[in-house]
Amino acid sequence: MNAHDLLWGMTPAHLPAGAPAWAKDAVGTVVVRRAIVAPGFVAVGVRGRLREQRFAALMPMAAVQRRVAPEALRDVVSTRDLPALQALDQLRPVLAPLSWGVTGSAGFELATGIEALHAQSDLDLILRTPEPLDRNDARDLLATLDEVTCAVDLQLQTPFGAVALREWAGPSRRVLLKTANGAHLVIDPWQAVA
């Protein structure tokens, strides 16, 4: 179970008493979050229709009926005509040799058929990078992504967390690594956080 995986099987009964009403209608498909939780549970995010409708919850592992990883959404074709989906079409051949997947609104929509994307949505992608990605190579990849018609937010998944390609390709010495223990500013995202 990894961050950005989509899970089916959660029910309103799994939500805590204080959960907002919209969350009960939205638990059908939830997104795995990066967080450390008690054994037997997985940290998930419930996403409602509005941008501010995000709710962090715990799902019992035993309730998981189906899991879809971002990689499984690479080749899902949508009939909707939106910039994020056009960008995905353009990038598929470019990214083909790499280990990548679709996350965020686009991933959610492709996996569920629920219309989560709109004309202003950016395209969220994840790239698995078990080995360090040179910062010059990051710049080249970013330049390629920036050629498409829509803003692309690609996260590099290192063994220790995720860092934005845009930041890794930029001039900042320290970059933000998002880990299960929270966010840290680090010099090398491919090194364990002290």
Add this chain to the structure above:
Amino acid sequence: METLSFEFPAGQPPKGRALVGCVGSGDLEVLLEPGTPGTLTIQVQTSVNGAEQRWQHLFERMFQEQTPPALNIDIHDFGATPGVVRLRLEQGFEEVGHD
């Protein structure tokens, strides 16, 4: 999309300016520029509506611990967690201080 404005007591302006952070989900971009002595102004443009109180509390807690430098800060937020906001601001303060 919502724009929020905040003002806090501050020390002296630093010499430098800095741009830290990143455009992308769960992150924010922070532009820090020297301001008027004694005043820190913050403008937050956020994709998450209805979070003014949360920003207010986060800034109050940060600036209680240490008087901030006099700056005009521009924040573009893309749904960052309070932990990320804090890190980015600290990073920005460090960078304006270095110049």
